Amino acid sequence: MNDLDRRRFEDVSREEREELCRGVNWETVLAKLGFSFRQNTKGKLIRSCVFHKEKTPSLRFWPGSGYCCHGCRKRGADPAAFVHEVLGLREWSEAKVFFLGASPVLGMQLKLPYV
Ligand SMILES: [Zn+2]
Secondary structure (H helix, E strand, O other), rough: OOOOOOHHHHHHHHHHHHHOOOOOEEEEHHHOOOOOOOOOOOEEEEEEEOOOOOOOOOOOEOOOOOOOOOOOOOOOOOOHHHHHHHHHHEEHHHHHHHHOOOOOOOOOOOOOOOO
16 A cells, blocks of 8 residues: 555644544444443533543533543544544554544554543
């Protein structure tokens, strides 16, 4: 494969990230990662934070937008940012594999202790 995009995740523009995340919903992303969640009455998805240890779920996902933890203040603008953080992605091509690939999590290791 000669078309691998080796740019660092941080060097990709907001527009490119939005393009990759277009039509992607949090339910699909969380399911791909193997994360359980529940939906509150306002349509937000909630689960225990994967970035810090806690007993009461503080991590919230806004439909069509970003995520935020009210416990540790970890936040991001979109599903690509969340996947980058959770999987410790280095290259943009890895994010593309996650969102566009048939077997996205294959070969990728979760790097978080609190999942
Ligand atoms: Zn947290």
